[in-house]
Amino acid sequence: MFVSPALWVPALILFVAAGWDIAKREIPDALPLALIAWAVISRLAGFQEQVWLPPLLGLGLGFVLGLVLFSFGWLGGGDGKLLAGLGACLGPLGLAVTLPWMALFGGVLALWARRRGHSELVYGPAIALGYAVALVV
Numbered sequence: 001m002f003v004s005p006a007l008w009v010p011a012l013i014l015f016v017a018a019g020w021d022i023a024k025r026e027i028p029d030a031l032p033l034a035l036i037a038w039a040v041i042s043r044l045a046g047f048q049e050q051v052w053l054p055p056l057l058g059l060g061l062g063f064v065l066g067l068v069l070f071s072f073g074w075l076g077g078g079d080g081k082l083l084a085g086l087g088a089c090l091g092p093l094g095l096a097v098t099l100p101w102m103a104l105f106g107g108v109l110a111l112w113a114r115r116r117g118h119s120e121l122v123y124g125p126a127i128a129l130g131y132a133v134a135l136v137v
Helices: 005-024 030-044 053-071 077-115 124-136
Strands: none
Touching: 005 030, 005 077, 005 124, 030 053, 030 077, 053 077, 077 124
């Protein structure tokens, strides 16, 4: 199966973010910025249609959702910024399709962390796995 670079580049960035989150418990600002840059580059390079409203709306949706989840303490700041960057790549509809998978993996990771006696978890892997599953279903 061929997957467009418009989709696999964000996957690569997300899995780098997940690994970094696991190792350091933070997500560098460069990774969400790379997602936003890719949203622009992929359109200019012709990998995606040059329509600019969906990435802007996705960026806004991801930012607002990340901000709300961060304000409740359910996500870290890096996770919220990662959602904004992913929203820029996917647009609001693509982000909406991906979010339930992220939540599912986040729930599984939360149960696993709780079972191991940890009160906090890194959410970067849930974002990356949720995106990966959304690509193939």
